[in-house]
Amino acid sequence: MKETDVVVIGGSAAGLTAALTARRHYPEKRILVVRREAQVLVPCGIPYIFGTLKSPEKNVMPDAPYEANNIELMKADVTELDREKKVLQTSEGSIQYDRLIMATGSLPIMPPIPGFDIDGVFAIQKDIDYLQGLLDRLQSAKDVVIIGGGFIGIEFADEIKKMGNANVTIVEMMPHCLSLAYDDEFCIEMEEVLASRGINIKTAAKVEKIAGKDKVEAVRLADGTDVKADAVILGIGAVANVDLAKKVGLRIGLTGGIAVDQTMLTSDPSIFAAGDCAEKISFFGGRPTGLKLASIAQTEARIAGANLFGIKRQNYGTVGVWSTCVGNFALGTAGLTEAMARQRGYDVVVAVVEGPNRHPGGMPGMAKTKMKAVFEANSGVILGGQVRGDTATGEMINAVSACVQKRMTVEDIATFQIGTHPALTASPVVYPLVNAAEVAISKMRQQG
């Protein structure tokens, strides 16, 4: 029987990061990653296979870090786990371990809609052959319907539109696309950008069934409309892959993920979990949250990997930081939106500022940046921020995230020392994050 100190099940964002972190913290330990896939896809890169990269092969995570960091990689299916004996059974043999990290990821949600198994209906499986099949199918598709207007849905829509001349329609149940992460005004802007790129959007639209005999023909909406379709993509989210965890009796959380404490330890003192398979709690109030992102997975993996043989790190809850873009139009969000904050019972002060991302405004590349910041009214602590801007939005939202994580107040942020440059950022006089804090202070003063 193979022996190792650490075995990690899964080799995507969480599994790889957990193994690399374990290596850094425990240079002397034997570390083994067991994964099913011959090659692992960059999870967030999947939409870009279609219009930009044009092949799943171009969206593969390199395996070089394994050898470079003395981490053994085994490509095998996990068949059994004996927690008492600390033995993992795989299709390539058994492994005796000391510590185990579950990084089994998630599976796409299959909706309770008649017809989702008709030929031509695709979920977003993280599998090269499956996605190559989808890519082939889309080459000749004339009418593509995407069910779900979250970030995966809108990114797929734009990428498929880029492929050629298909009619692309997003069907979203909520009143707006992206509404689980952005306030309405940002969602509406994104919908306008998508529409300007020729994408059809049907919001507040419930799917009744997917119609077709041998292959998909249409998506039938609750109002009776048929949306013609020769390919349908389901982008309505993912559920934690907890098959193995359930089978071996690990505790499962309220949202269906493997229950973990703040050190990422499961109910078994030798087993940690990280990433999409792990239950998450919110940074805001500690309630369970179903948010699943590769960036969250890597943070959890850094905690789990470091804590394997001695607790060093703690998870203070998921902030939820992410960005998306369609062309040069980017959105970023960190923490709570106004709607989320109010819904959770916070008394909030909201500031919205908009201005050029260059100074003077005549500098090349000028675009308007809009920032909305949400503060708790009593303490002035920032609860979240949303940014709409150019490609620097992806980094700008990380500065907002720092403010949220360090529970900075309006006053902290008003005197935040920023760097600015004519060709790279807004003017210091109206720098969005700082200016939003000043606007919030003015509002608090008026209300106080």
Add this chain to the structure above:
Amino acid sequence: MKETDVVVIGGSAAGLTAALTARRHYPEKRILVVRREAQVLVPCGIPYIFGTLKSPEKNVMPDAPYEANNIELMKADVTELDREKKVLQTSEGSIQYDRLIMATGSLPIMPPIPGFDIDGVFAIQKDIDYLQGLLDRLQSAKDVVIIGGGFIGIEFADEIKKMGNANVTIVEMMPHCLSLAYDDEFCIEMEEVLASRGINIKTAAKVEKIAGKDKVEAVRLADGTDVKADAVILGIGAVANVDLAKKVGLRIGLTGGIAVDQTMLTSDPSIFAAGDCAEKISFFGGRPTGLKLASIAQTEARIAGANLFGIKRQNYGTVGVWSTCVGNFALGTAGLTEAMARQRGYDVVVAVVEGPNRHPGGMPGMAKTKMKAVFEANSGVILGGQVRGDTATGEMINAVSACVQKRMTVEDIATFQIGTHPALTASPVVYPLVNAAEVAISKMRQQG
């Protein structure tokens, strides 16, 4: 005599921001800004007048915020100040004030070099007519020498090169350009970029004199070399403009700025100072620092403006956060470089990481981002970071600044919750800031 509650002397980054901040915090107060200039230039935009904007008129700060915020603007020269009577004399009449903010800015350093007053030698005066004169001169210049390879020097060099076919030479006294803000390896990269754009660079080169009779002919170096020149630009820094402050007996600090406490109050209990004219202390150890940036000016102005009638904000010292770029090659710095930290006596652990700013690496717009982070070895607190990357560098450095200002440790940063996106940022697995923290932890472990 005119009466006002607040008078601000100066209308650039500090003066305007101080007035706007005062308006937010004291809606009922009368606020008056006295400035000399008919139009104020965006200070950081000045280099871009030459190759990009092609006119000083396109680099003007709009005056609209004055009227929009009920701030009176007086264009006048200040002639006298009676601190006892709280009366400011100007060329447009006297003003009775209750609180005064000095935002008189800085003046270019005129070096102790023979010949700096010859025709064709230009300092960087923040004056439209003067800069129009320089622009006119540069239209026909064949050989331009820039004395000083700081950020102003390199930005001018690149902009003048863009204008046409002039030979452009930077003469820098230190071993490398930008060495007051970046460690050598970043300076060298920037020098290579400048050289690839056809700019000549002479480092470790001391200027002996500027030669010429009626007009400038050459810059003579200490080694005897003559660098041909029909225009010379002095970009060797600026000194606080404290003429008025000295005349009225305000205390002056060790670097020559108006002495202020952490609330930005001067030695006169009714007079605050902010921006280039004010003495600065370092965030790192509290020693005086000569750093002058518009972004620092605005932070100080927000403190001074808020504190006018009741102390609300405090200046914890200047971090020093800024970025520069030549084309799409950008550098950003926040806090101490490795060299600065060691020179100040810190025991440091340094981490350098480099990787693609997109994921997978085949995504369009991919460029390599390099990050160097400097940590204090005992506490693990981050002292500074330097980034070399694309145009998002200007925002990335602000996330680093947040970490520095909140005195985050390697461990805080290793579990920092970042947002990532294939088309906007690095992969979460190797996100530069987080990865740098992990590298530093590994190094500490090896050393510990």
